[in-house]
Amino acid sequence: MSSRPVTHEALSRFIESAFVQCGLPEADARQVAGLMADADLQGSDGHGVIRLPQYIKRIRAGGINKHPDIRIVQERAAMAVVDGDNGMGHLVVSRAVDIAIEKARSAGVAWVGTRYSNHAGPASLYARRPLQHDMLGLYFAVGNANHLPPWGGMDMLLSTNPIAAGIPTAQEPPVVLDMATTVAAYGKVKARAKRGEQMPVGWMIDRQGQPLLDPKRSGEGFLLPIGDHKGYGLALIVGLLAGTLGGAAMGREVVDFNADHVSVTNTGQAILVIDLAAFGDPAHFKQAVDTLVRDIRASARLPGVQRIWLPGEQSHEKRERYRVDGIPVATGLLDELHTLARELGIAALTVQE
Amino acid sequence: MSSRPVTHEALSRFIESAFVQCGLPEADARQVAGLMADADLQGSDGHGVIRLPQYIKRIRAGGINKHPDIRIVQERAAMAVVDGDNGMGHLVVSRAVDIAIEKARSAGVAWVGTRYSNHAGPASLYARRPLQHDMLGLYFAVGNANHLPPWGGMDMLLSTNPIAAGIPTAQEPPVVLDMATTVAAYGKVKARAKRGEQMPVGWMIDRQGQPLLDPKRSGEGFLLPIGDHKGYGLALIVGLLAGTLGGAAMGREVVDFNADHVSVTNTGQAILVIDLAAFGDPAHFKQAVDTLVRDIRASARLPGVQRIWLPGEQSHEKRERYRVDGIPVATGLLDELHTLARELGIAALTVQE
Numbered sequence: 226m227s228s229r230p231v232t233h234e235a236l237s238r239f240i241e242s243a244f245v246q247c248g249l250p251e252a253d254a255r256q257v258a259g260l261m262a263d264a265d266l267q268g269s270d271g272h273g274v275i276r277l278p279q280y281i282k283r284i285r286a287g288g289i290n291k292h293p294d295i296r297i298v299q300e301r302a303a304m305a306v307v308d309g310d311n312g313m314g315h316l317v318v319s320r321a322v323d324i325a326i327e328k329a330r331s332a333g334v335a336w337v338g339t340r341y342s343n344h345a346g347p348a349s350l351y352a353r354r355p356l357q358h359d360m361l362g363l364y365f366a367v368g369n370a371n372h373l374p375p376w377g378g379m380d381m382l383l384s385t386n387p388i389a390a391g392i393p394t395a396q397e398p399p400v401v402l403d404m405a406t407t408v409a410a411y412g413k414v415k416a417r418a419k420r421g422e423q424m425p426v427g428w429m430i431d432r433q434g435q436p437l438l439d440p441k442r443s444g445e446g447f448l449l450p451i452g453d454h455k456g457y458g459l460a461l462i463v464g465l466l467a468g469t470l471g472g473a474a475m476g477r478e479v480v481d482f483n484a485d486h487v488s489v490t491n492t493g494q495a496i497l498v499i500d501l502a503a504f505g506d507p508a509h510f511k512q513a514v515d516t517l518v519r520d521i522r523a524s525a526r527l528p529g530v531q532r533i534w535l536p537g538e539q540s541h542e543k544r545e546r547y548r549v550d551g552i553p554v555a556t557g558l559l560d561e562l563h564t565l566a567r568e569l570g571i572a573a574l575t576v577q578e
Numbered sequence: 579m580s581s582r583p584v585t586h587e588a589l590s591r592f593i594e595s596a597f598v599q600c601g602l603p604e605a606d607a608r609q610v611a612g613l614m615a616d617a618d619l620q621g622s623d624g625h626g627v628i629r630l631p632q633y634i635k636r637i638r639a640g641g642i643n644k645h646p647d648i649r650i651v652q653e654r655a656a657m658a659v660v661d662g663d664n665g666m667g668h669l670v671v672s673r674a675v676d677i678a679i680e681k682a683r684s685a686g687v688a689w690v691g692t693r694y695s696n697h698a699g700p701a702s703l704y705a706r707r708p709l710q711h712d713m714l715g716l717y718f719a720v721g722n723a724n725h726l727p728p729w730g731g732m733d734m735l736l737s738t739n740p741i742a743a744g745i746p747t748a749q750e751p752p753v754v755l756d757m758a759t760t761v762a763a764y765g766k767v768k769a770r771a772k773r774g775e776q777m778p779v780g781w782m783i784d785r786q787g788q789p790l791l792d793p794k795r796s797g798e799g800f801l802l803p804i805g806d807h808k809g810y811g812l813a814l815i816v817g818l819l820a821g822t823l824g825g826a827a828m829g830r831e832v833v834d835f836n837a838d839h840v841s842v843t844n845t846g847q848a849i850l851v852i853d854l855a856a857f858g859d860p861a862h863f864k865q866a867v868d869t870l871v872r873d874i875r876a877s878a879r880l881p882g883v884q885r886i887w888l889p890g891e892q893s894h895e896k897r898e899r900y901r902v903d904g905i906p907v908a909t910g911l912l913d914e915l916h917t918l919a920r921e922l923g924i925a926a927l928t929v930q931e
Contacts, residue, residue: 301686301856303656333654336687336852361823378877378886382870390815400818402811434880451805458755458889461874462743465753469866470714470857476870497850499689503654504823513822517735517829521814524731527787533731536811 229559230551230577237262239562239574240277246569247284248291249313257315260350265552268543269347269403271412275558276346278565279483280313286486289313289343295320298340303332306471307339311489314345318494322354322362325498329360333503338471338495344369344482345494348389349403349540355498356393359507363497364389365467367474369490370481372411372448376457379432381447382476385410386463391537393501395511397518401537406460407448414440414448419557468493551577582912583904583930590615592915592927593630599922600637601644602666610668613699618905621896622700622756624765628911629697631918632836633666639839642666642696648673651693656685659824660692664842667698671847675707675715678851682713686856691824691848697722697835698847701742702756702893708851709746712860716850717742718820720827722843723834725764725801729810732785734800735829738763739816744890746854748864750871754890759813760801767793767801772910821846904930 237258244254265273283289293312297305305324309317321337328335345351345366352362368384375382385405392400409428417424418440429437429446437446450456468475473493480490501507524533547553554562559574566573590611597607618626636642646665650658658677662670674690681688698704701717708715721737728735738758745753762781770777771793782790782799790799803809821828826846833843854860871888879886900906907915912927919926 299857301853302684303688304686304852304856306857331655332685333657334687334689334850335656338857361819363819375874375877375886377883378874378879380873380877382873382877388812392815392818400814402815404805404808404811408805430880432880434882451808452757452761454887454889455757455804458757459741461753461870461889462745462755465745465867465870466714466716469863469870470852470854472858475866476873497687499657499823500654501823503657504652504659504691505825510822513828514818517818517822520733520735520829521728521731524728524733524735526731527783527785529787530730533728534807536807536814 227556228553229556231554231574232551232577233262233266233548235575236265236274236552239566239572240274242571243277243281243565243569244284246571247281249284250292253313253316256319257313260315260319260346263350264346265554266544266547267347267349267540269349269540271410271416272347274554274562276344278561281565281569283482283486288487288489293317297324303328303335305337307337309339309342311341311343314343314492314494317342318345318351318496321494322351322496322498325496326355326358326360329355329498329500334497334499336495336497338467338473338493340471340473340491340493341489342473342492342494343490344492347403348387349391349401349537351494351496352389352391352403353399353401354391356391356399359393359501361393361499361501362389362391364494365463366494367464367468367479367492369479369492370411370483371479373407373450373457373460374447376450376454379447383457383460383464384479385448386460386467388459388463392514393507393511394518395508395515397515398535398538398541400514400518400535401540403537406456406463407450409448411448414443418443467495471495580909581906582909584907584927585904585930586615586619586901588928589618589627589905592919592925593627595924596630596634596918596922597637599924600634602637603645606666606669609672610666613668613672613703616703617699618907619897619900620700620702620893622702622893624763624769625700627907627915629699631914634918634922636835636839641840641842646670650677656681656687657689660690662692662695664694664696667696667845667847670695671698671704671849674847675704675849675851678849679708679711679713682708682851682853687850687852689848689850691820691826691846693824693826693844693846694842695826695845695847696843697845700756701740702744702754702890704847704849705742705744705756706752706754707744709744709752712746712854714746714852714854715744717847718816719847720817720821720832720845722832722845723764723836724832726760726803726810726813727800729803729807732800736810736813736817737832738801739813739820741812741816745867746860746864747871748861748868750868751888751891751894753867753871753888754893756890759809759816760803762801764801767796771796820848824848
């Protein structure tokens with residue numbers, strides 16, 4: 226698939242101008258745009274600018290509150306619930322993480338949940354955010370469409386509900402896990418369909434419980450959870466923590482935001498922030514993580530394995546590389562963005578020469 | 579495999595007298611015995627009385643501090659680190675959970691980690707404990723022997739590091755997840771070996787990366803993580819949270835407590851307790867979980883599936899059944915316990931007629 230490079234700055238500016246054109250306040254547009262460009266910069270391209278047309282469609286359809294009153298509705302020393310007032314998810318979750326960081330600074334640990342939030346991009350963006358404060362982040366979210374039935378079932382009551390964690394290090398790249406509780410995220414299925422490729426066994430099953438390999442038939446089947454019943458259990462717990470606990474949608478209440486651009490999604494996310502300083506000298510912890518990272522990297526390898534990766538290391542390498550070489554944007558997506566720019570009457574996304 | 583039924587009370591009394599005979603203070607012996615019998619009562623029979631001979635061996639070898647000074651060594655409003663002083667893990671983790679519950683009552687959320695703890699039995703015992711206070715528990719632990727290499731590797735730097743969660747309900751049995759981050763817990767491999775049965779593909783691989791099916795050859799291979807690299811990432815994060823963060827062993831530092839009965843294990847666990855009342859009316863949350871549980875149970879089923887289970891439901895049913903019919907103890911294990919009783923000079927475990 227051919228692609229063209231764009232700078233983080235150009236990408237961010239383009240997304241910002243699209244949102245401003247649709248009526249988002251400039252500061253909000255800039256914040257969301259920056260986070261979406263950050264997603265592309267780390268290779269989370271299923272959650273970056275590729276989502277812009279869908280977000281714009283929802284904003285124009287009235288499915289997003291452009292002037293939300295994002296506020297704390299429940300609060301104690303080590304927790305809060307933030308009502309996002311149906312604003313852009315990136316704004317709501319960013320606020321939640323900032324509050325959690327502040328509370329963790331005094332209480333040692335803090336949990337902040339969201340309600341009436343929306344899709345907020347890759348989980349790792351938010352789990353990473355406490356790192357610069359020598360804090361550790363754990364993030365849970367309810368996915369924005371149910372593709373997962375309970376184990377043995379066919380009613381799609383669960384989503385790919387992701388878990389993310391950001392762990393500070395000293396010299397090494399931070400350990401950053403970002404995983405759906407299904408074997409494949411739904412975005413990967415859509416990407417296969419777009420490329421006309423089959424899926425491997427283990428990603429999806431059909432209504433007979435047989436492997437479903439044709440991604441174009443994905444509507445006839447279900448995603449599979451990791452570790453069979455275990456992943457089902459994890460998806461359920463993540464949903465209860467990120468959704469039900471904060472008063473957000475879960476189970477039957479989840480709105481399929483791919484099909485419905487108007488209904489309030491009442492998306493829920495939750496962030497747990499832990500201040501390393503509460504546990505001792507942060508330098509000591511970070512050194513211990515570095516040692517473990519190096520032990521893992523130096524492990525003997527199975528035949529045919531070239532390298533052992535740490536969670537987040539591939540994203541880290543992409544971030545470094547794309548900062549220099551530019552972020553590759555698929556030409557098909559570029560065409561779509563040019564069309565969008567024309568529709569909105571904004572300048573086209575600038576591609577690097 | 580034939581078994582004989584024992585009552586929870588008889589089992590608990592037997593374990594208690596064994597520990598007292600080995601020099602544990604009576605109150606401590608009673609507490610550990612109660613938790614071990616609770617494990618058997620819920621069907622977690624890999625973590626109940628079956629562990630008694632091993633625990634006794636360690637206590638007699640001087641690998642356990644019989645009179646530990648279990649104390650808080652780090653503390654803030656919403657967190658603490660408990661130093662277990664190498665006491666029995668059940669005592670250390672119980673203390674940690676009690677502290678977390680107290681702190682969550684005021685701060686809303688609390689995290690308590692342990693260091694210099696030991697093997698503490700099934701994770702679910704501790705994740706369940708906050709339920710009676712209308713609180714929610716999340717539990718993480720570092721396993722007591724490394725059986726898992728990083729994804730693609732062969733150095734066993736990780737353990738089956740479990741995650742457990744206890745979620746309160748109104749009328750329904752609580753939702754209780756308790757899962758190793760590997761496809762099979764190591765205890766299941768040992769059980770297959772004992773029964774002379776093969777393992778299914780997907781539990782273990784050998785040093786060529788090929789499926790290992792003979793559980794008697796388990797020493798030549800490695801457990802597989804759930805969801806491939808995802809389970810590896812989860813095991814790593816759980817270990818960092820339960821071990822490294824609290825100053826407990828992780829990676830190369832983990833002592834194989836099956837092979838070594840003397841070295842201080844410096845086992846780490848962590849509990850996160852969330853007070854439902856901080857988020858709103860607990861009755862509202864519990865009702866929402868009930869609704870979700872019923873939706874899941876009523877889901878259409880794949881061909882051949884008789885019933886959809888919620889996490890913790892099978893343990894719940896066993897608990898109800900074993901309370902009436904007695905806890906089944908395998909005759910082989912009973913023989914072992916009779917031998918142990920003779921060695922210790924205590925009364926044998928009473929079997930129901």
